Amino acid sequence: MTSSAPTPKASTGPEAKKPGASHRTALLGAMFLMSTSAIGPGFITQTSEFTVKLGAAFAFAILVSILVDIAVQLNVWRVIGVSGLRAQDLGNKVLPGVGWVLSALVFVGGLVFNIGNVAGTSLGFNAMTGLDPKLGGALSALIAILVFVSKKAGVALDRIVVVLGALMILLMLYVAIVSAPPVGEALKNTVLPEKIDFLVITTLIGGTVGGYITYAGAHRMLDSGVKGVDAVKEISKTSILGIIVTGVMRVLLFLAILGVVAGGMALTSDNKAAEAFQAAAGTIGLRMFGVVLWAAALTSVIGAAYTSISFVTKQTTAPRTRNWLTIAFIAVSAVIYLLIGKAPQTLLIFAGAFNGLILPIGFGVLLYAAWRRRDLLHGYKYPAWLLIVGVLAWALTVFLAVQSISGIAALFK
Numbered sequence: 001m002t003s004s005a006p007t008p009k010a011s012t013g014p015e016a017k018k019p020g021a022s023h024r025t026a027l028l029g030a031m032f033l034m035s036t037s038a039i040g041p042g043f044i045t046q047t048s049e050f051t052v053k054l055g056a057a058f059a060f061a062i063l064v065s066i067l068v069d070i071a072v073q074l075n076v077w078r079v080i081g082v083s084g085l086r087a088q089d090l091g092n093k094v095l096p097g098v099g100w101v102l103s104a105l106v107f108v109g110g111l112v113f114n115i116g117n118v119a120g121t122s123l124g125f126n127a128m129t130g131l132d133p134k135l136g137g138a139l140s141a142l143i144a145i146l147v148f149v150s151k152k153a154g155v156a157l158d159r160i161v162v163v164l165g166a167l168m169i170l171l172m173l174y175v176a177i178v179s180a181p182p183v184g185e186a187l188k189n190t191v192l193p194e195k196i197d198f199l200v201i202t203t204l205i206g207g208t209v210g211g212y213i214t215y216a217g218a219h220r221m222l223d224s225g226v227k228g229v230d231a232v233k234e235i236s237k238t239s240i241l242g243i244i245v246t247g248v249m250r251v252l253l254f255l256a257i258l259g260v261v262a263g264g265m266a267l268t269s270d271n272k273a274a275e276a277f278q279a280a281a282g283t284i285g286l287r288m289f290g291v292v293l294w295a296a297a298l299t300s301v302i303g304a305a306y307t308s309i310s311f312v313t314k315q316t317t318a319p320r321t322r323n324w325l326t327i328a329f330i331a332v333s334a335v336i337y338l339l340i341g342k343a344p345q346t347l348l349i350f351a352g353a354f355n356g357l358i359l360p361i362g363f364g365v366l367l368y369a370a371w372r373r374r375d376l377l378h379g380y381k382y383p384a385w386l387l388i389v390g391v392l393a394w395a396l397t398v399f400l401a402v403q404s405i406s407g408i409a410a411l412f413k
Helices: 021-038 041-083 087-094 098-129 133-149 153-178 183-191 198-209 213-223 229-262 272-310 319-340 345-372 384-411
Strands: none
Touching (some): 041 098, 087 345, 098 133, 098 272, 098 319, 098 345, 153 213, 198 213, 198 229, 213 229, 213 345, 229 272, 272 319
């Protein structure tokens, strides 16, 4: 007589941990690692350009991108957190080999983008202090390396991203107030936009949850020991707050530049954000821009290095070994920047295309695990509404991937 196997009950797994006080601190660090990884030099450039292009109507694009970003990160953090497995390990269990493909894409894209991040620190250091850009880039890379040299690298990582993230928000808030933007007009355009640009919206989404950024916070969360069904509530709340922090930063930068543009000044330089800061607050504003750009680039250097290495090491790899590999990753990025003197534009475009491919592949694997591989989630019954929201967001990431492929094709014309 054959008996059917019992339906597995939801369990937290043998090593699951529910957040306590120390874990809540770690979750805060994971949240800011995700947010500050998204807030890099490209983030500042995109926000500035789109504000000048769309004016107050850019508020609608920001709102839509935040909602889509929340849909993506809610699913990514929950699947990774409940399973207790990194994205590449889940990928290999769903379909052998997919995880390694994902790892290669994240690592290559992360390395190339990190050269651009180091270049961003050099420009920020120059605007902040007037120091030679190459020297500023080298010093910034050294600061990032020191974070991982520490015996308590995890604690140092959490603290520096929280401090720099808070510093960026406070400086942006000051400039946003000084520039006196038309807040009423921006609020109106949030729900009744004068113009809708879907390419702008998809670009924002790719820039905030594309490539290594998708997994930065979730992987940091796992390394801090927070995982399992019992931690679902905290995991979900933290993932949403991370996107909100990113959104707040974008809104403040948008308002700061909108205030300058609405005041009648035409921003025509290659660095519109720096021009706007200087117009709003004079020389002090320019120095503040330097601090914001430097902090944004430095935290992106740290986030890209940490996450890229998490894709080419195992969860059982000794923390010390992971730290030294992360140090090497940052050092290589810095050396390449110092040798060529600037971020390689063609490689950055190529890496951007890689990021567009990473999102649907990795996100699709996680959604499939939530839908069909309950065994990987320790029997956890995944909410249907969250899965539906995730699938809708995934469809948009496929569109982003198509755009990325056309970008790769353009490089070889």
